[in-house]
Amino acid sequence: MQKIILYYKFTPIQDPQTMMLWQKTLSESLNLRGRIIISPHGLNGTVGGDIDDLKKYIKATKTFPGFKGTTFKWSEGSREDFPRMNVKVRDEIVAFDAADELRVDENGVIGGGTHLKPKQLHKLVEERGDEVVFFDGRNAHEAAIGKFKNAVVPDTHTSRDFIKELESGKYDNLKDKPVVTYCTGGIRCEILSSLMKNRGFEEVYQIDGGIAKYGEAYGDDGLWEGSLRVFDDRMTVDFSDHAKVIGECTHCKSNTSNYENCAFANCNDLVLICEDCKEDESLLFHTEVCRERAKLTAGI
Numbered sequence: 001m002q003k004i005i006l007y008y009k010f011t012p013i014q015d016p017q018t019m020m021l022w023q024k025t026l027s028e029s030l031n032l033r034g035r036i037i038i039s040p041h042g043l044n045g046t047v048g049g050d051i052d053d054l055k056k057y058i059k060a061t062k063t064f065p066g067f068k069g070t071t072f073k074w075s076e077g078s079r080e081d082f083p084r085m086n087v088k089v090r091d092e093i094v095a096f097d098a099a100d101e102l103r104v105d106e107n108g109v110i111g112g113g114t115h116l117k118p119k120q121l122h123k124l125v126e127e128r129g130d131e132v133v134f135f136d137g138r139n140a141h142e143a144a145i146g147k148f149k150n151a152v153v154p155d156t157h158t159s160r161d162f163i164k165e166l167e168s169g170k171y172d173n174l175k176d177k178p179v180v181t182y183c184t185g186g187i188r189c190e191i192l193s194s195l196m197k198n199r200g201f202e203e204v205y206q207i208d209g210g211i212a213k214y215g216e217a218y219g220d221d222g223l224w225e226g227s228l229r230v231f232d233d234r235m236t237v238d239f240s241d242h243a244k245v246i247g248e249c250t251h252c253k254s255n256t257s258n259y260e261n262c263a264f265a266n267c268n269d270l271v272l273i274c275e276d277c278k279e280d281e282s283l284l285f286h287t288e289v290c291r292e293r294a295k296l297t298a299g300i
Helices: 016-029 051-061 118-131 159-166 187-198 210-218 288-298
Strands: 002-010 033-039 042-050 072-075 085-089 114-116 133-136 146-148 178-182 203-207 224-226 259-261 270-272
Touching: 002 051, 002 187, 016 033, 016 042, 016 051, 016 085, 042 051, 072 210, 114 118, 118 178, 118 203, 118 210, 133 146, 159 187, 178 187, 178 210, 187 203, 203 210, 210 224
Parallel strands: 033 085, 114 203, 133 178, 178 203
Antiparallel strands: 002 042, 002 072, 033 042, 146 224, 259 270
């Protein structure tokens, strides 16, 4: 029996290189696959394998004092959803280009938003109503297939775009409102909420455990609608058999949550395309530029 675990922990790491070597040796010894990023601010991982091996990994990882309180979220999937075990050292565990601004201590991110459990989130919405603003902390293509109802979706291609967005003035009207940030597992909102508070947003919250934890609690019978984009071979996850399909096919505009890799091998972007349009190979390009470049590469 196999599963996938998702986790992160913000805590000071004095020697990321040594931590990387330990995590690499540990995970490979247990025949796990996935991705782990280590930085001076902490670690971030998504790892798949046999349940017993994952439990051993969790127990061993928690022996490091800074990781003792790490929350590991279990998800459907397996080792085969990842090509290999990849453990790397980076300046940031999520690339916001905010390494010099982000501050962490043994309790996590300093100056971040207030954490809300799913029930606490519903209570806030019940008490404050339409005053509450949901602010998507992911990239725009993720929000295209699933988001909280009436959420603000910033114009972002990568997390590096958020600082420019926040400083653009587009969202200054939200600075005195209760703003709830959300993302897949919560890690991006740890950083985003602190960036927002540093820029004058007065009342900032974040969903504890992110969309994944919210989905466990309410599925598709709460404030979430659509599918959840994940970054492994599964591509998307639904919380129930009655998930709403909110994505639109790039070509025919029919509802879909199906993403495909651009047919141009040098393009890392995805194409949101329905099953019918997918049958036409000429439509599997992210842009017309990709189509033309693919022709040149093939020598057509």
